Amino acid sequence: MANKNEALKKITNALFLPEAEAQNMLTAYQLERKNRLMFCVSKIMSNPMTPDREIVEFLMGGCGGNCTAISQTQAYRDLSSLIQIVGNVKNASKAWIRYTIAEATKETYAIAKEKGDSKGMNGAVANLGKYTRADKNDDAFNFDDMLPPVFEPTDDVTVLGDIEVIPNLEKRRQELRALLKNPNTTNITDAEIVE
Numbered sequence: 001m002a003n004k005n006e007a008l009k010k011i012t013n014a015l016f017l018p019e020a021e022a023q024n025m026l027t028a029y030q031l032e033r034k035n036r037l038m039f040c041v042s043k044i045m046s047n048p049m050t051p052d053r054e055i056v057e058f059l060m061g062g063c064g065g066n067c068t069a070i071s072q073t074q075a076y077r078d079l080s081s082l083i084q085i086v087g088n089v090k091n092a093s094k095a096w097i098r099y100t101i102a103e104a105t106k107e108t109y110a111i112a113k114e115k116g117d118s119k120g121m122n123g124a125v126a127n128l129g130k131y132t133r134a135d136k137n138d139d140a141f142n143f144d145d146m147l148p149p150v151f152e153p154t155d156d157v158t159v160l161g162d163i164e165v166i167p168n169l170e171k172r173r174q175e176l177r178a179l180l181k182n183p184n185t186t187n188i189t190d191a192e193i194v195e
Contacts, residue, residue, distance in 0.1 A: 008081055011037065015085070032068060033078065039063040040082050048096050055079055101131045 011034045014022040022031060036059060043058060044050055059075035062068055070078070105128040112120030128134070157163045166172055 008084065011081075012085055015041065033081075036063055036067045036070070036078055037082060037085065039066055040078070041086055044082070044086055052079060055082065098131055102128060105131070 007030060010026060011030055014025045014034055015038055017025075022034060026034060040055055040059065040063070043055070056072065056075040056079055058064065059070055059078050060072060062070075105124050109121055109124035109128075112118075112124055157165060
């Protein structure tokens with residue numbers, strides 16, 4: 001599983017790189033998959049409401065003739081990877097629909113203004129206000145939804161990153177204590193100041 005995630009991460013990092021650069025980073029199979037995913041990302045971003053079934057058919061048909069046709073099983077695997085890359089854009093569909101309505105309303109307003117139709121202009125502005133909720137106050141932020149991070153105490157220093165575990169830690173502590181307790185220690189040297 002980790003190997004598949006690493007491969008997808010490599011493909012994602014090279015997704016919109018020029019072909020020559022991507023060839024240096026990816027295998028031939030990964031390069032072909034990158035090209036399929038690249039076409040699908042573009043398709044989804046141009047129309048976020050594209051159904052999954054249409055994406056699968058697009059993949060099985062070779063991305064409109066731009067790639068090699070693949071099986072339905074591989075198409076569903078690519079769809080799963082695509083959702084990991086782009087996220088589920090359909091969750092943002094309300095915002096996208098509002099955007100579409102706002103753009104159409106702007107065009108309606110421009111046409112009405114060009115014709116000198118004040119009723120049409122007024123209707124377009126009212127429609128824009130309704131769908132963008134410009135006539136309502138913004139919802140107050142609910143501070144109860146903000147949860148502090150949960151820290152779990154641990155004595156494992158490796159969770160901090162590049163810290164090496166000291167083997168025989170208790171023995172090393174005893175050596176240091178003995179060194180500091182002995183006032184006649186001759187092994188101590190002053191460090192030079194580096195500027």
